[in-house]
Each structure stands twice: as C-alpha cells, then as structure tokens.
Amino acid sequence: MTAITDRQKLQYIAAQAADARVNVELETEGMTLNIGPQHPATHGTLRIVARLDGEQVIAAEPIPGYMHRGYEKLTEVRTYAQVTALVNRIDWLGSFANEVPFILAAEQLMGVEAPPRAQWIRTLLFEMARISNLILFLGDMAVQLGAVTPAFFAFRDREYVLDQIERVTGGRFHPNFDRIGGLKDDLPQGWLADTKATMDKVRSFCDEIEELLMGAEIFQARTRGVGVIPPDVAQQYGLSGANARASGIDWDLRRDQPNGMVYPELDWKVWTHPDGDSFARFWVRLQETREAASIVEQCCDGVPGGPIMAKVPRIIKVPAGEAYVSTENPLGEMGYYVVSKGDLTPFRVKIRSASFNNVSIAPWILRGVYVPDIITILASLYFILGDIDR
Amino acid sequence: MGLGLVESGKMPKPLTKLLSLSRKYSIWVYQWGLACCAIEMGAAFASPRYDVMRLGVIPLPASPRQADLVVISGTVTDKMAPAILRLYEQMPDPKYVISMGSCANCGGPYWDSYSVTKGIDQILPVDVYVPGCPPRPEALLEGVVLLQERIQSEDMAERWRGAPIIVE
Ligand code: SF4
Numbered sequence: 001m002t003a004i005t006d007r008q009k010l011q012y013i014a015a016q017a018a019d020a021r022v023n024v025e026l027e028t029e030g031m032t033l034n035i036g037p038q039h040p041a042t043h044g045t046l047r048i049v050a051r052l053d054g055e056q057v058i059a060a061e062p063i064p065g066y067m068h069r070g071y072e073k074l075t076e077v078r079t080y081a082q083v084t085a086l087v088n089r090i091d092w093l094g095s096f097a098n099e100v101p102f103i104l105a106a107e108q109l110m111g112v113e114a115p116p117r118a119q120w121i122r123t124l125l126f127e128m129a130r131i132s133n134l135i136l137f138l139g140d141m142a143v144q145l146g147a148v149t150p151a152f153f154a155f156r157d158r159e160y161v162l163d164q165i166e167r168v169t170g171g172r173f174h175p176n177f178d179r180i181g182g183l184k185d186d187l188p189q190g191w192l193a194d195t196k197a198t199m200d201k202v203r204s205f206c207d208e209i210e211e212l213l214m215g216a217e218i219f220q221a222r223t224r225g226v227g228v229i230p231p232d233v234a235q236q237y238g239l240s241g242a243n244a245r246a247s248g249i250d251w252d253l254r255r256d257q258p259n260g261m262v263y264p265e266l267d268w269k270v271w272t273h274p275d276g277d278s279f280a281r282f283w284v285r286l287q288e289t290r291e292a293a294s295i296v297e298q299c300c301d302g303v304p305g306g307p308i309m310a311k312v313p314r315i316i317k318v319p320a321g322e323a324y325v326s327t328e329n330p331l332g333e334m335g336y337y338v339v340s341k342g343d344l345t346p347f348r349v350k351i352r353s354a355s356f357n358n359v360s361i362a363p364w365i366l367r368g369v370y371v372p373d374i375i376t377i378l379a380s381l382y383f384i385l386g387d388i389d390r
Numbered sequence: 391m392g393l394g395l396v397e398s399g400k401m402p403k404p405l406t407k408l409l410s411l412s413r414k415y416s417i418w419v420y421q422w423g424l425a426c427c428a429i430e431m432g433a434a435f436a437s438p439r440y441d442v443m444r445l446g447v448i449p450l451p452a453s454p455r456q457a458d459l460v461v462i463s464g465t466v467t468d469k470m471a472p473a474i475l476r477l478y479e480q481m482p483d484p485k486y487v488i489s490m491g492s493c494a495n496c497g498g499p500y501w502d503s504y505s506v507t508k509g510i511d512q513i514l515p516v517d518v519y520v521p522g523c524p525p526r527p528e529a530l531l532e533g534v535v536l537l538q539e540r541i542q543s544e545d546m547a548e549r550w551r552g553a554p555i556i557v558e
Binding site for chain 2: 037038045065066067068069070073074077085086089092093136151152155156158159172173174385386
C-alpha cells in the first residue's frame with residue numbers, strides 16, 4: 001500500500017515541479033509560513049506551519065492542541081447524565097449529534113432501548129444538527145474562496161433551523177437533550193409542521209448556493225482538480241464522512257450500522273463522487289444537506305406515538321463492561337469507547353472524533369500545492385477544532 | 391487638537407462629549423473566535439438577523455493593530471493564552487476587552503480541566519463579561535451596548551494618561 005502511495009506522491013511532485021520549472025531555474029530560497037493559531041481560514045485555532053519554495057509548499061505540518069480541553073479526563077469525574085452536557089461541545093456546530101453515540105453506548109451497557117418515538121425524534125434532531133452544521137460549511141467554503149455573500153445567506157438560513165432546535169430543546173446549539181433510555185421532553189405542539197416548512201427554506205438555500213457557486217468559473221478553477229485524495233490514501237489516513245465519500249468510498253454508518261436509529265425505515269441515498277477533489281467534497285456535502293432535509297421531512301411524517309422514555313432508574317449506575325458505538329456525524333465517524341466499572345461515572349472514555357483523522361491527511365495533501373490552495377483544501381476538508389483537539 | 395489638552399484633562403466638556411460619542415460609535419472589533427462561542431459571535435456579527443453594524447461596530451479588521459475592541463469568545467487554553475496576550479499587546483490604546491461566554495469568564499464547563507485557563511481576566515483587563523454557554527447573540531449585543539455606555543462616561547484624561555506608575 002505504502003509503495004503505491006509513494007509512487008503516486010512522486011509522480012505528483014514531479015508534475016508539480018515541471019509546472020514550477022521557473023522556481024528551479026531561479027534557485028529560490030525557502031521560507032517558513034506560519035498560519036494560525038488565530039486565522040479566519042482555520043475555523044478556529046489550528047496552526048499550520050508550511051515550508052515554502054516560492055509559492056509552493058514543500059512540507060506542511062498541522063499543530064493541534066490549542067483547543068484541547070481534556071474531555072476524556074473530565075468524563076471520568078462527571079456522572080453519565082452530566083457527560084452529555086460536556087460532549088455537546090466537541091463538534092459545536094452539530095451538538096446533538098455528539099450526544100447520541102455516547103448515550104447509545106451507555107444504553108448498550110445497561111441493556112435498555114429507547115422507545116420507538118424517542119428513536120424517531122433522535123434521528124430527526126440528529127439530521128437537523130447535520131443541517132445546521134453543513135449549512136455553515138456551504139457558506140464558509142465560499143468565504144475561503146473570496147466570496148463573502150454566501151456566508152450571510154448561510155447565517156440567515158441557519159437561524160431558521162436553530163429556531164426549531166431551540167423550540168424543542170431550549171438551547172440554540174447546545175441542546176443536552178438526549179437521555180439514557182429516551183429524550184428529555186416531548187415535541188411541542190405544531191412543531192412538526194413548522195419544521196417541514198423550515199426544510200423548504202433549507203432546500204431553497206441549497207439551490208441558491210448551487211446557482212451562486214457551482215457554476216461560477218472562479219469556484220470551478222479553484223476547486224476542480226485541487227487537493228485530490230485517491231480512495232486508497234483516504235482509507236490509509238482513516239478519513240470518514242463526506243471526505244471519504246467524495247473520494248468514491250461508498251461508506252456511511254447511517255446505512256451500514258444504524259444502531260438505535262431509524263435510518264433503515266427511511267428512503268434516502270448515500271451520495272458519493274469519484275473525483276476526490278475539493279469540488280467533490282463540496283458537492284457531496286451539498287447533496288447531503290438536501291438529503292438530510294428530506295430525511296427530516298420523512299421523520300416528521302413518520303414519528304409514531306407512545307412514550308419517549310424507557311424505564312430507567314433515577315440514579316443511573318451503568319453495569320461493568322465496555323462498549324464502542326459510533327455514528328455518522330456531520331463531520332464523519334464519531335465513536336465513544338466507554339469502559340464502566342459499575343460506578344456513577346464512566347471509568348474511561350475514549351472519543352474517536354472525525355476531524356482528527358480528517359485533518360491528519362493535511363501533510364500529505366498539502367505537499368506540492370500553492371499557497372492559496374492551502375486555504376481551499378483545508379476549507380473543503382472541513383474540520384472543527386473542538387473535534388480535533390477535544 | 392493638541393494631545394496635551396486631553397492628557398491634562400483641560401479639554402472643554404462639549405468637545406470631550408463629542409469625542410466620546412464618535413469613539414463609541416466607531417468601534418472596530420477584532421474577533422478572537424476560539425470555540426463554540428465564536429459561532430454565536432459570528433451570528434451576532436455576520437448574520438442579517440442580529441446585525442451588529444447598526445450599533446456602530448465594525449467587525450473584521452484585518453489585524454489587531456487596527457482594532458479598538460477584542461471579543462474573546464470561547465475557551466482559552468493554557469497553550470493559547472500567550473498568543474492572546476501577544477495580540478492584545480499589539481492593539482493600540484485605548485483598547486477594550488469583552489469576555490464572551492462562561493469559558494472565557496471563568497472556565498465554564500471546564501472549571502476542573504487541566505488544560506483550560508480559568509478566566510481570561512487572569513491575563514488581560516476585561517471591561518465587559520457576557521455570561522452564558524453560549525450567550526445568545528442578543529446578549530453579546532447588550533455587552534457591546536454596555537461597553538459603549540462605559541466609553542461615553544469614561545474620564546478620557548485618566549485613560550489616556552494610562553495607569554499611574556507607583557514607585558515604592
Ligand atoms: S462558554 Fe460554552 S459555548 Fe462558549 S466556548 Fe465555552 S463551552 Fe463553548
């Protein structure tokens with residue numbers, strides 16, 4: 001596997017070098033460029049140190065850790081009910097999605113299952129979290145290319161989704177709504193109809209972005225063929241989510257491993273793109289936003305009646321054991337490995353977050369690109385700092 | 391206008407008022423988006439629903455050297471703190487700080503974490519604290535309004551002279 005990669009890499013660098021023959025002839029001097037830790041293009045506090053030869057990157061190294069908040073240690077001193085409030089804040093754009101895998105792991109250890117209504121509403125809110133996350137990506141990608149307007153559209157339309165989330169959970173984006181064995185509350189009256197109306201807005205936002213950006217010549221020129229990740233390299237680095245699907249890997253945990261969710265009962269599609277470039281990653285996420293809107297609508301129609309909470313003791317003690325549950329979060333595979341010793345608090349929690357792996361490909365993918373493309377490629381990889389550093 | 395006039399506190403009242411008024415309604419904000427709160431700050435500053443510019447606040451200056459106000463929004467970690475201090479020192483005086491969110495105020499949900507700085511006020515002087523986790527965008531806007539009131543009622547002579555140097 002590695003041999004192939006190296007050959008590909010060499011070919012790529014050779015092609016780039018042929019492209020930049022001028023550099024070779026002029027004997028340019030190397031320089032080191034530091035991007036971050038505070039830079040608008042790094043979505044927070046990622047720091048990238050790039051060694052340049054003229055406009056070209058020879059080597060780039062991401063330096064994470066500026067947002068390390070010690071989740072894994074803190075979960076050891078929080079009760080199971082308190083952990084959800086904490087892990088909300090890992091991927092802060094799709095907060096509800098962070099709670100679900102942890103709750104599912106705890107439920108698996110306790111041997112309880114949420115009633116059907118809770119499962120449907122979980123799926124619904126999960127997809128709404130995905131929409132609120134991806135909308136911001138669609139706007140932000142344009143900002144990184146120099147177009148500011150789509151970001152305003154994104155913030156405008158994201159508010160409608162947040163309003164709906166707030167109506168049911170009480171929080172704009174840290175809901176802390178999921179409980180072991182079900183959900184905190186039932187849906188408010190009239191919420192389902194309003195949510196369906198909101199999904200129309202999401203869809204029209206997607207159309208708007210598609211019209212504004214996809215056909216634009218600058219957008220095409222700066223994303224097509226830039227930052228290509230072949231499928232085998234994507235697998236080696238453990239990419240997941242839309243980044244893997246944009247490289248043509250047909251892999252989606254919602255379909256392949258739908259533990260505790262109702263995805264098998266819904267009619268939806270996994271989008272993939274064969275190209276693996278920045279454009280493909282944008283395109284896949286755009287389609288996923290639309291798909292999520294349709295999943296939400298189907299959930300609104302399909303939510304059954306019944307209780308929203310299974311029978312669980314008031315004071316939750318999880319029996320000793322280990323469980324690993326992962327779900328397809330907006331950024332990719334997110335999993336919790338929970339070890340319990342039968343206490344009020346977990347003994348140890350290991351969090352597998354998607355962005356850490358997604359950004360670990362940066363040294364490979366940034367080698368040989370031009371400086372402006374660093375920004376586009378990182379934007380299209382789409383990571384969230386809380387999700388990298390945890 | 392001679393600078394000495396302001397420093398000595400001899401500036402006529404109406405002029406002082408005018409100067410404060412203009413400073414108050416032309417705050418350039420350097421956004422220090424750190425964590426989740428940065429998204430709420432983005433919503434307050436960039437979204438059409440909240441629209442901070444109607445308060446006379448201009449977000450997005452290119453560098454801290456052009457800024458009057460810095461909004462520290464989010465979790466400050468021990469690794470990040472020196473960088474914050476460094477950029478704060480690059481801002482020209484008079485400069486103001488809004489600390490947004492429980493994390494920047496006091497550590498928030500990470501009050502017992504080993505890597506989080508419990509309160510940005512350990513390293514910078516903070517003018518306005520906005521509580522919440524995350525504060526709603528409206529809360530941040532109120533913080534901005536409170537800061538404007540503070541700027542309006544500020545004794546400029548004292549501010550421009552700087553803190554007194556005490557020699558023991
Ligand atoms: S105060 Fe809350 S919302 Fe803000 S950065 Fe801290 S954890 Fe995130």
